[in-house]
Amino acid sequence: MDWEERLSRAGGRITAPRRTVMAVLRRAARPLTPQEIHARGRRFHRSLGLATVYRALAVLERVGLVRRVHLAARCDGYMLASPGHYHVLVCRRCGRTVEFVGAEDLEGLIAQVERGTGFRVEDHLLQLVGVCAPCQGERPS
Amino acid sequence: MDWEERLSRAGGRITAPRRTVMAVLRRAARPLTPQEIHARGRRFHRSLGLATVYRALAVLERVGLVRRVHLAARCDGYMLASPGHYHVLVCRRCGRTVEFVGAEDLEGLIAQVERGTGFRVEDHLLQLVGVCAPCQGERPS
């Protein structure tokens, strides 16, 4: 099932702006901001509006065709720093956030990535998303 | 060494707004946005300015007393959704981003966290931050 079919089945229409957004993302080598998507999309579709890009991204994300990722810049939560790296568990229902320790398990993975990519890894962020125990008893909102 | 000493040694001054921000964060059960910190901080320090909160957070982060985390809302990069979970490697110098696969290593960790917290983990985000090979040869900016 291709993306057009998925969007269609979810009740969305296949339009030029949405095709453009998908085409831009398909060619992208890294995550792009809505502004970047808009700028690149205009090369194909001169009159593409920025608001439309935002709306298309919202739809495509809801349908699961596009993933919103966390960029280093412009993210705005703060916590007290704790020693070591940062690992959180976030409840997608109530928003409760728990920090946990002990990801020694990551070390092998990190070493492997360093060998494979040539990067020197200095820090990491691991965020697990799920449903906390109290929320598991409630019906979906 | 307590936080006041750390800040002081780094050349920062100990002021009422900074004490307030630290106090608010110390009591917080989850990451807070600057706006939330400001609202809570005003209970202690009536005239606290929002711009001051931003500036205090920037200083405290630079010194390592506070950590900026990535919240689900208000983060604005998009990629095509790929099957499985999301793992990225970001270069802190040039911003280059590489997606990689293979974090089976995480499964043991996730199972352990589920047992320990009662959460049901449904998704995860692993972001490694480092310096890519080309940037390792250049002098720090």
Added chain:
DNA sequence: ATGTATGCAAACGATTTGCAGGCGA
């Protein structure tokens, strides 16, 4: 005494919304 830090308000930039018209199904 000195220069950092503050509060306020204005500037800025990103995102969202209102609306009239267009177009996919």
Added chain:
DNA sequence: TCGCCTGCAAATCGTTTGCATACAT
């Protein structure tokens, strides 16, 4: 045809900056 979708512009919201004053050192 019907109503979802679009482009534009205005409104909104979060963050940063300019400036005169206050205060930590």
